Every structure is written in structure tokens, then in C-alpha cells.
Amino acid sequence: MTLAIDTQNLTCRFGDFTAVDKINLKIKEGNIYGFLGPNGSGKSTTIRMLCGILTPTSGTGQVLGFDILQEQEEIKKHIGYMSQKFSLYADMTVRENLEFYAGMYSLTGQIKKERMQEMLHMANLEMKENSLTATLSGGIKQRLALGCAILHRPKMLFLDEPTGGVDPKSRRLFWEIIYNLAAQGTTILVTTHFMDEAEHCDAVGFIYAGKLVATGTTGELKASISGKLLSLKSEDSLALLAQIQQAEIPYEDAYIFGKDLHILMADKHLTRLQNWPYEIIAPTMEDVFVHYIKFQTKEVTK
Amino acid sequence: MIRLRALLVKEFIQMKRDNITLAMMVMMPIAQLLVFGFAINTDVKHLKTVVFDQSLSAESRDLLTGFTASEYFDIKYVVSSFEAVNQKIESGDAKVGIIIPPDLSANLKHSRATPIQVIVDASDSTSASSAIATAQSVGQLKSQELLLAQKGISASAASLYNIRIRAWYNQDFITAYYMVPGIMGIILTMTMVMIMAMAIVRERETGTLEQLIVTPLKTYELMIGKIIPYIIIGYMQATIALIVGIAVFNLPIRGSIGLLYGLTSFFIMASLTLGVLISSLAKTQMQAMQMSFFIFMPSILLSGFIFPRDAMPTLFYALGQLLPLTYYLEILRGIILKGNSITLLWGQIFALVIFIAATLGLAIKKFSKTLD
Numbered sequence: 001m002t003l004a005i006d007t008q009n010l011t012c013r014f015g016d017f018t019a020v021d022k023i024n025l026k027i028k029e030g031n032i033y034g035f036l037g038p039n040g041s042g043k044s045t046t047i048r049m050l051c052g053i054l055t056p057t058s059g060t061g062q063v064l065g066f067d068i069l070q071e072q073e074e075i076k077k078h079i080g081y082m083s084q085k086f087s088l089y090a091d092m093t094v095r096e097n098l099e100f101y102a103g104m105y106s107l108t109g110q111i112k113k114e115r116m117q118e119m120l121h122m123a124n125l126e127m128k129e130n131s132l133t134a135t136l137s138g139g140i141k142q143r144l145a146l147g148c149a150i151l152h153r154p155k156m157l158f159l160d161e162p163t164g165g166v167d168p169k170s171r172r173l174f175w176e177i178i179y180n181l182a183a184q185g186t187t188i189l190v191t192t193h194f195m196d197e198a199e200h201c202d203a204v205g206f207i208y209a210g211k212l213v214a215t216g217t218t219g220e221l222k223a224s225i226s227g228k229l230l231s232l233k234s235e236d237s238l239a240l241l242a243q244i245q246q247a248e249i250p251y252e253d254a255y256i257f258g259k260d261l262h263i264l265m266a267d268k269h270l271t272r273l274q275n276w277p278y279e280i281i282a283p284t285m286e287d288v289f290v291h292y293i294k295f296q297t298k299e300v301t302k
Numbered sequence: 303m304i305r306l307r308a309l310l311v312k313e314f315i316q317m318k319r320d321n322i323t324l325a326m327m328v329m330m331p332i333a334q335l336l337v338f339g340f341a342i343n344t345d346v347k348h349l350k351t352v353v354f355d356q357s358l359s360a361e362s363r364d365l366l367t368g369f370t371a372s373e374y375f376d377i378k379y380v381v382s383s384f385e386a387v388n389q390k391i392e393s394g395d396a397k398v399g400i401i402i403p404p405d406l407s408a409n410l411k412h413s414r415a416t417p418i419q420v421i422v423d424a425s426d427s428t429s430a431s432s433a434i435a436t437a438q439s440v441g442q443l444k445s446q447e448l449l450l451a452q453k454g455i456s457a458s459a460a461s462l463y464n465i466r467i468r469a470w471y472n473q474d475f476i477t478a479y480y481m482v483p484g485i486m487g488i489i490l491t492m493t494m495v496m497i498m499a500m501a502i503v504r505e506r507e508t509g510t511l512e513q514l515i516v517t518p519l520k521t522y523e524l525m526i527g528k529i530i531p532y533i534i535i536g537y538m539q540a541t542i543a544l545i546v547g548i549a550v551f552n553l554p555i556r557g558s559i560g561l562l563y564g565l566t567s568f569f570i571m572a573s574l575t576l577g578v579l580i581s582s583l584a585k586t587q588m589q590a591m592q593m594s595f596f597i598f599m600p601s602i603l604l605s606g607f608i609f610p611r612d613a614m615p616t617l618f619y620a621l622g623q624l625l626p627l628t629y630y631l632e633i634l635r636g637i638i639l640k641g642n643s644i645t646l647l648w649g650q651i652f653a654l655v656i657f658i659a660a661t662l663g664l665a666i667k668k669f670s671k672t673l674d
Binding site: 051106 | 304513516
């Protein structure tokens with residue numbers, strides 16, 4: 001299988017600050033790749049380097065086989081990019097925005113007409129063609145921005161926090177469109193800090209403090225956690241946690257989840273929890289993320 | 303070409319939707335020309351004058367007639383004490399005070415010089431200098447008249463030096479002739495620099511600039527697409543200013559109007575590139591606006607718009623030479639008032655071309671850096 005994105009020790013420094021630190025990112029063609037990490041961890045900087053609009057300090061990479069240091073112009077023709085800001089012109093209508101971006105990708109005549117119609121249909125905007133963009137809701141703006149980014153049928157699509165400030169129904173509709181695109185062969189790199197959205201992805205990478213700390217399918221990552229995730233029912237989770245701490249039972253992580261207490265614990269210590277009824281549950285991506293971040297932080301502080 | 307056309311279409315749509323800005327750009331030349339053209343008059347006449355005449359003689363009346371006949375002094379108050387003179391000037395009721403001593407007639411009979419005190423409120427230097435110059439020449443003229451009368455010589459035979467003054471290019475000292483070309487330059491500076499800077503910074507603020515640079519759009523296409531609509535606006539403003547100048551102020555256009563339009567393009571370009579440079583430095587529209595104002599003040603003060611450049615200290619004279627408006631004003635006044643042909647304006651054109659090349663080079667360099 002060919003790689004749509006392949007980077008080698010990609011690094012970006014701003015002065016003393018290392019925003020992206022020797023990242024080796026490999027994304028298979030046709031995959032939806034989730035790029036997860038807290039704000040300021042280097043997600044956007046990585047995307048900007050991949051789009052050819054930011055020169056890496058060191059390292060290199062290829063996007064769709066084009067070198068990010070040499071062939072930025074080729075890359076720009078074949079990628080789509082959508083940012084959290086939904087970069088639309090608020091004082092122009094839906095149609096005018098689409099026409100403008102069609103022009104940016106040199107689409108003309110029949111093809112332009114067809115693609116614009118297709119986007120209006122996809123974004124469910126046929127009735128709003130002549131509305132000013134400023135008057136649209138967040139969800140519609142999001143779909144229009146996506147439409148503008150994929151008018152030219154890019155083989156690679158970058159989505160930088162595409163679902164911020166959008167209602168859940170629109171989010172689901174948005175993800176349906178993304179699935180369709182992937183099914184048609186588009187490779188998609190999506191950054192998000194909604195951990196539930198990671199479940200939509202074929203593969204996931206965790207980035208923290210500029211480093212890629214873990215990568216794999218969601219299944220692989222969940223399986224990679226050492227120990228078991230336990231759920232303990234309790235009326236007073238905090239008191240329960242205090243009791244466990246008093247008993248000096250070593251655990252990796254503990255947090256309150258609804259009314260329950262979730263504890264991540266190495267297998268060998270499970271027997272010591274017999275006083276408390278617990279059940280073993282499958283970790284969510286959030287658990288996995290927290291686990292890796294803790295692991296990474298320990299390494300950093302060491 | 304497809305990309306550039308799409309960009310231009312977009313710019314014009316946005317311009318059309320922004321009615322207020324568009325109206326401002328049309329109204330500004332009209333409003334400013336009317337205000338500056340009618341209100342500003344550097345030749346200050348009819349200053350309110352207070353008189354304390356202690357002589358109350360035929361001679362003192364004659365002298366005062368000399369003052370009023372000059373049209374610079376309007377005798378509004380006649381008082382009978384020094385305190386009253388002070389009070390009128392301090393309160394601002396009068397700008398000038400004339401005090402004639404009691405021994406005027408006696409002194410004149412014995413051909414003795416008499417001090418006539420003229421007090422001028424110099425807190426406003428323009429009117430003060432008019433008053434001082436006129437008062438001095440009134441004194442000299444009147445003295446000459448009296449001396450000649452005593453010696454029985456006719457006035458026409460008296461002047462051995464006959465200085466004949468011809469005020470070229472503006473015989474009647476019409477301030478509007480001088481102001482209208484200046485205001486045209488000022489308006490173009492204000493709109494071109496600020497609107498250009500804001501137009502780019504706004505795209506940066508809303509994130510559309512970031513979106514544009516991930517498309518295949520080239521930096522030069524972006525610059526051209528942004529600049530062309532404002533060149534049109536610039537010409538529109540210049541045309542409005544000229545029409546108002548001709549229709550309202552009877553501004554004579556002595557040189558070639560074609561040359562004027564042609565050379566205006568250099569100034570518009572210079573202002574626009576300055577706007578682009580500002581946009582590459584400013585992060586927000588607020589900053590862009592403040593930086594634009596940072597350019598306006600020296601443009602107004604150092605370009606020769608109101609204050610003559612020849613009187614400036616060397617440093618400020620040199621600073622004025624860095625401003626495109628300085629050269630454009632020379633071009634405008636040269637063509638409009640003096641009827642200059644291009645042969646006399648190569649120096650100014652050359653200066654503007656250098657300015658454009660330097661700012662554009664710097665702006666493009668800075669621009670591609672800020673995208674990083």
C-alpha cells in the first residue's frame with residue numbers, strides 16, 4: 001500500500017521553542033488519520049509544513065509523492081485544506097464563495113458548474129445558494145467551508161479542528177461526508193481534541209509537546225495500554241479513591257467518570273482490589289490518550 | 303489568469319457590498335475639498351483691531367485710515383486707556399492693538415519721529431505675521447507720503463527704485479489654487495494607504511488569507527488582484543477632486559491633463575505598496591490603522607502641503623524627501639498651476655519609482671515571511 005504522507009524527522013523550531021520535534025508520520029492512501037493532541041502541541045504547525053506553506057527547520061517529507069521542500073506548488077494543486085475558522089467571506093453569498101474557490105483552482109465551464117452543484121447538494125445548501133454567508137449557522141458554514149476545500153477533488157484533505165463550535169447533529173452529518181470522501185479514495189488528515197471523534201478514524205496519532213508519542217489503529221492503541229481499566233461503582237467516588245490510596249494499592253491512573261470511579265491498574269495488583277466490587281471495561285480513546293500523555297510527561301520530566 | 307479574474311470578481315463584490323466604505327471614498331474628496339478650500343486662507347485679512355488714539359488729531363485719523371485701507375485691520379474698538387487695550391487683546395476680542403501717543407501732531411510738525419505702538423496677538427502666528435508685515439509697510443508708506451508732501455515732491459517721481467512684482471502662477475493669491483492639488487494628494491494618501499493595508503489585514507484576521515495561500519494562488523497574483531481595484535478607486539477620487547476643483551474653485555489646469563492622470567498612477571502605486579508593506583507588519587486592523595496614521599501626519603506636515611519645505615531644518619527636509627506625497631505635490635502643482643511638461647518632472651517620477659520598488663520589494667519579502 002502506498003503512503004499519502006511520509007515524513008522523516010520533520011522538525012520546526014521558532015527561536016528556542018521546538019513546535020514539532022522529529023516527527024515521522026506515515027499515512028496510508030485512502031485512510032482517515034486522526035491527529036490528536038492538546039492545543040499548542042504542534043498539530044497545526046505540522047499541517048502547515050505538509051501543505052507547503054511553512055518551511056521545516058530540519059527533516060523532510062512527501063505528500064502524495066511530492067517533496068514538501070521542493071514541490072510546494074504541486075502539493076497545493078492536489079490538496080484541500082479546511083481550518084477551524086471556516087475561512088469563508090462573510091459578505092459574499094454561498095454561491096459567490098464557491099465560485100471564488102473554484103476560480104482559485106482554475107475550474108471553468110461545465111466542470112465548475114457540475115462541481116458547484118455537487119457541493120451545494122452535498123452540503124445540503126441548495127436552498128441557501130444566495131444567502132450571505134454571515135447569516136448561516138455554524139454547521140452550514142462548516143459544510144460550505146468543506147465544500148470550498150474539496151471543489152477541485154483533492155487526493156489529500158487536511159482538516160484542522162473542523163468540528164469546533166458545531167452542534168452534534170451537524171457533526172454527525174459532517175463525518176458522514178468525510179466517510180464518503182474516504183470511500184472514494186481521498187486520504188484525510190483530521191486534527192481534533194474531541195476524543196470520541198478519534199473512533200471515526202482508521203488510524204490515530206497522539207502528538208504531545210511536539211512529539212508523536214503513539215500511533216496506530218484505535219484497536220491497537222487501546223490494546224497497547226499495560227494493565228486493565230476498572231470501573232468501580234460508588235456513592236462517593238472521592239471517598240472511595242481515598243480508601244484505595246490509604247490501602248497503598250498502586251495504580252496508574254484514576255479519574256471520576258459520571259458516578260463511577262475509573263482506575264487503570266497493572267494486572268498483578270488486581271487481586272488487592274478484592275474488597276471492592278469492580279468490572280473490567282474496555283478503555284475509550286480518552287483513557288488511552290491520558291495514559292500516553294502521563295507516560296510521555298514522566299519521560300519529559302525525567 | 304483564471305485565478306486573478308476570480309480574485310478581482312471577489313474584490314469587486316466585497317467592495318460593492320460595503321456601501322459605507324464606498325460612500326466614504328466618494329464623499330471624502332468632496333467634503334475635504336470644500337472644507338479646506340473654503341475655510342483655509344493663509345492670507346489673513348480683516349483682523350479685529352482695538353485703537354487707543356491719544357492724539358485725536360487729523361494726522362492720527364489719516365494714519366488710521368492707512369491701516370484700514372490695507373484691508374488687514376478692521377477697527378472694531380476705540381478705547382481710552384492702555385488697560386482697555388490690554389483687556390480687549392487678552393479676551394481675544396481684538397487681535398491687534400494700535401496706540402497713538404498724544405504728541406503725534408507736534409512731533410510731525412517738527413519732523414520728529416513718533417513711536418506708534420502696534421501690539422499683535424502672536425499666539426496665532428499666521429495672522430500675527432500678516433499683521434506685522436502690513437503694519438510696517440503702512441508706517442513706511444505714510445512716512446514717505448508725509449516727507450514728500452513737506453518737500454513738495456510728487457509721489458510718482460519719488461520712487462527711484464520701481465520694483466514691479468509679478469506673482470506668477472497665482473496672481474491673485476487664491477489659496478484654493480494652492481490647496482486643491484494638495485488636498486487631492488492628501489486624500490489619495492489617506493485612502494490608498496489605509497484601505498489597502500486594512501483590506502489585507504482583514505483577510506489575515508478572518509483566516510481567509512491562510513486559506514488563500516494553501517491554494518495554488520501565487521503571491522504576485524494576490525498582490526495584483528488586491529491592488530488593481532484600489533487603483534480604480536484612486537483614479538475615481540482624483541477625478542472627483544479635479545471636478546470639484548474646477549467646478550467650485552475655478553482651478554485652472556494649465557498643463558496636460560493626460561500627463562496629470564498618467565503620473566498620478568505612480569503616486570497611487572506608491573501609496574498602495576506602502577499599504578501592502580503596512581499590512582505585512584500589522585497583525586490586526588487596529589494596528590494597520592494606527593500605522594497608517596503614523597504615515598499621514600508627516601505626510602501632511604513635511605510634504606509641503608501647507609508649510610513651505612524650504613523653511614524646514616535639514617533633518618525634516620530630508621524626512622520629507624522620503625514621502626511620496628512630497629513628489630506628488632510637486633507634480634500636481636507643477637502641472638496644474640505652472641503648466642509643467644514631463645521634461646521638468648523626471649526627477650519626481652524617478653523618486654516615486656524608487657519608492658515603489660523599495661516598498662514593494664520589502665513588502666513581498668516580509669509578506670512571504672509572515673506566512674511562515
